[in-house]
Amino acid sequence: MPLILHQLMPIHWAVAGAGIAAVTLALLFIANRRLGISTGLEDVCSFVLPAPYFARDAVRSARQWRLPFIVGLVLGGFLSAVLGGGFAPTWDLGMFDQVIGFGHPGKLAWMFVGGLFIGFGTRLAGGCTSGHGIFGLSNFEFPSLVSTLSFMAAGVLTTQLVYRVIF
Amino acid sequence: MALFYLVLGVVFGFILSRSGAADYNYIQSMFLFTSFQLYGIIGTAVALTAPGIWLIKRYGRTALGKPISIELKPQHRGNVVGGALFGIGWSMCGMCPGPIFVNIGEGKVYAVAALAGALAGAGLFGAIYTRVQGYFRLPRLAVGTGDG
Numbered sequence: 001m002p003l004i005l006h007q008l009m010p011i012h013w014a015v016a017g018a019g020i021a022a023v024t025l026a027l028l029f030i031a032n033r034r035l036g037i038s039t040g041l042e043d044v045c046s047f048v049l050p051a052p053y054f055a056r057d058a059v060r061s062a063r064q065w066r067l068p069f070i071v072g073l074v075l076g077g078f079l080s081a082v083l084g085g086g087f088a089p090t091w092d093l094g095m096f097d098q099v100i101g102f103g104h105p106g107k108l109a110w111m112f113v114g115g116l117f118i119g120f121g122t123r124l125a126g127g128c129t130s131g132h133g134i135f136g137l138s139n140f141e142f143p144s145l146v147s148t149l150s151f152m153a154a155g156v157l158t159t160q161l162v163y164r165v166i167f
Numbered sequence: 168m169a170l171f172y173l174v175l176g177v178v179f180g181f182i183l184s185r186s187g188a189a190d191y192n193y194i195q196s197m198f199l200f201t202s203f204q205l206y207g208i209i210g211t212a213v214a215l216t217a218p219g220i221w222l223i224k225r226y227g228r229t230a231l232g233k234p235i236s237i238e239l240k241p242q243h244r245g246n247v248v249g250g251a252l253f254g255i256g257w258s259m260c261g262m263c264p265g266p267i268f269v270n271i272g273e274g275k276v277y278a279v280a281a282l283a284g285a286l287a288g289a290g291l292f293g294a295i296y297t298r299v300q301g302y303f304r305l306p307r308l309a310v311g312t313g314d315g
Contacts, residue, residue, distance in 0.1 A: 017211020072176015115284020
């Protein structure tokens with residue numbers, strides 16, 4: 001199955017997994033940082049929101065690495081698009097367009113609501129796929145196992161409900 | 168060091184972009200059990216990262232000679248409930264937090280709405296933290312819910 005991005009074929013899962021492991025281990029071995037991306041959402045919030053939650057030590061001390069890393073993620077995606085056939089803004093959403101449809105405003109609303117769940121959920125759980133799923137599981141942390149099982153199960157239920165029941 | 172983190176982010180973002188981890192169809196196929204790709208990626212990453220972390224902790228120091236210290240994530244009721252809410256969002260958007268940024272870089276317009284929602288959701292959580300703290304048995308604010 002090709003990617004939505006320029007209909008490219010994806011790299012092999014073993015290569016991608018090894019690359020992710022290499023980045024995770026480089027962060028730890030060189031910079032003593034544990035991989036985690038969703039806390040970066042707090043870094044951004046902390047610039048504009050005064051709540052004490054955004055002023056705690058864990059946010060302040062990690063800003064110096066998370067913000068450049070997040071900028072890197074955007075650049076990595078941009079580079080991937082440029083090298084893979086050129087950068088062009090797109091609304092393509094694969095299965096969503098074929099099965100659910102809506103239009104541009106509906107798609108934006110759907111994404112915003114999904115984003116709310118992501119932002120609130122990852123902060124409540126204390127991590128996302130990277131911090132709990134990759135690093136936490138690899139470090140044998142029990143809360144990460146619980147969180148990972150929980151978000152995988154909810155993802156399966158939601159997608160099954162959306163694509164096998166509702167639409 | 169900022170440049171080091173930027174470069175690691177670029178590499179990570181490129182991998183997410185080209186592997187299917189930031190692709191809506193691949194995320195749905197994972198949750199529909201019709202593609203092995205994402206299970207293979209996460210499984211390989213964990214299978215290689217686990218012994219790596221073990222070795223680094225055994226060595227005890229970073230490449231620059233500083234002691235290794237890993238902040239552990241606290242355990243509380245939020246792990247289950249927050250995880251479930253995040254799973255719903257991951258399915259709806261076809262993106263977890265990293266791929267939101269990657270998709271914006273790729274030029275996917277709707278990913279900007281996902282980012283706006285994610286920031287609003289994180290902001291909402293921060294605003295009501297002290298009100299839900301007791302119920303979810305979240306740690307005191309010096310610690311937060313942990314990195315990640």
